[in-house]
Amino acid sequence: MSTIQKLPTGVPGLDVISYGGIPKGRATLIAGRSGAGKSILSLQIACNLARSGVKTIIASIEESAEDLLSTADTLDFGLADLVKEGKIVLADLTRPMEGPTHVSGDFDVEGLIHLVTDLVKKSGATGVVLDSVTALFSPKPTDAHLRSQFFRLVAAFRQLGLTSVLTAEAPGDYGQLTTLGVEDFVCDTVLILRNLVDGERRRRSIEVHKYRRSPHYKGEYPCTMTMQGLTVFPLDARQSAELSEDERFPSGVKGLDEMTHGGWLRDSIVLVRGPSGSGKTTLAGMYARAGATRGERVIYYGFEETKPILLRNFAKVGLSLKELEASGNLRVECRYPEATSPEDLLVALRTGLANFKPSLIVVDSISSIEHSTSERGFRQFMVGLSSLIREHSRSALLTQTIGTFTRDDAAAPYLSTIPDAILVMDYARKPEGLERTMTVLKMRGSQHDTAEHRMNIVPGGLQVERLGKSTPA
Known part of the structure; x- marks a missing residue:
């Protein structure tokens, strides 16, 4: 030719x-x-x-x-x-x-x-x-x-x-x-x-x-x-040549870092899945807050609440973000997906990556985007999102709302192939109240504990402890 x-x-x-x-x-x-x-x-x-x-x-x-x-x-x-x-x-x-x-x-x-x-x-x-x-x-x-x-x-x-x-x-x-x-x-x-x-x-x-x-x-x-x-959006899966080999960073949750044997791998995409009320947004806030406190630049995209409500709720559990925004290390952007399109959201992400140059990205939650578009449109959005993150060698945490993990795992199968790590947050109804749990379902390129861990939402965020003996994967 x-x-x-x-x-x-x-x-x-x-x-x-x-x-x-x-x-x-x-x-x-x-x-x-x-x-x-x-x-x-x-x-x-x-x-x-x-x-x-x-x-x-x-x-x-x-x-x-x-x-x-x-x-x-x-x-x-x-x-x-x-x-x-x-x-x-x-x-x-x-x-x-x-x-x-x-x-x-x-x-x-x-x-x-x-x-x-x-x-x-x-x-x-x-x-x-x-x-x-x-x-x-x-x-x-x-x-x-x-x-x-x-x-x-x-x-x-x-x-x-x-x-x-x-x-x-x-x-x-x-x-x-x-x-x-x-x-x-x-x-x-x-x-x-x-x-x-x-x-x-x-x-x-x-x-x-x-x-x-x-x-x-x-x-x-x-x-x-x-x-x-x-x-x-070419949906190109090419990875940057500057991929980190084994660098890790803390999640902001001490017990979770023990489950992942030292924290999340740099340049990885983490998907946090769980039912409504399981603590996903709190975890996302801790992830963003920990990164900004370390001096990293973080963008938090919220698609379920207005910015004033989101910041107020974080402050109520002892995770104030206002001072980190004022420092310039954190940017919080909230919008409803119904008011825009998945393609425009990708444009906003691309612009944010180019102008703000964050090392950490939070998307809370992809379920809001899924409900505002077709199955094909959502799939294209997810592949485009992961392509942009990998093209710029960034780390990201995405949250997804599903039914309780034991009853309803109806997420699209392809979603499991996009993230490098999947964290499942769940709860069971007990006479004395909700029993919350956290499990690392998968973590590519790293050993991790697969045992279910007990989790509580307390002042200051999440508290994680072992239920039983940990099992390395």
Whole structure:
């Protein structure tokens, strides 16, 4: 297989699933239904290419130059500055809105080709974005004539040495790629954007449908629109090269550290599972507080309570977090998953990792996210979450609400494969009250006690002690 030169798009995650970006000097087709994000993605790619030194022509058939500038300003693409600096050339090809349009004779792309050729000569551009092919070929000519003209257009861009990005409307999320019937045989790369109704919510995804002479990630990957454009979550499980071999850190609970033979392994994901009221949030608070007290940076994401209530409840059990927030070591962010999407939550996590640079992350609880989305959306969220944590070599504690462990272990099976360690918190109803227990169900790469331990919630947090003889695993 011959190697192909690629240009990074600068779109977060897209260069990962495309193995480096779009093909240089070739055509890339972005297909999708109305509202899928084709225009924004093509504009985002154009601005990023221009910033990287690829002068680009934007030939807009659907939106005026003023509308493009307004959209780019909203998304902070910096289009106006790029135009002023001569890095982007705007070609407004929108049709006049006044009066009827009369079509006579066969459609011909030669006029557009001459226009682009002239702009290339004047500006020295090596990239072109055409938004959209659907609007260009409207009204639609016969299939044979359309295919001939589309092939002529793409061939002309290639002869000019242009890296081209073209958008086209799709009749549906699956099946025929475009409403024009122009399939992917002309373009080297085809990206499909989808904006599906999944349960009661919409879920965006992107797929590299085709990439000639290049490997690429297969299947759909979640994405979302942010105030900086499209963000893709490649669900990449690659681990950072800086993985710690055997470094441990204390959990904040003395008895638990004895169960794990010295504390949690650094760069590990711990899943704490148990019924409501078993002490999961208290444990999460102790984990965060211990890390911040040691001088580490910690982000606590709470999805079940408002921040004032969460901080008040921690203070009531002797786990005040306010002074640690004031020190700058701890950041507490609370929101309801129903008010956002799993993809937006991943964006918030990625932003927090990039800006705050925490070493410890708490997510309390993933069950709230599970209940606010579909099974597929939740699975993608969990894989995306673990990918981000491992990509940045961070340690994390996630809580999950299930029925009492002895009666109901209905968690999705794949959840057991994501964490490095699973801690089960449970209780049994006794005449004298609740008997709480804690068990280390699994801990990869480390010996640990598998015996059930008695646990109590006391002032200052959790108190753990052995019920019987410990059993190393």
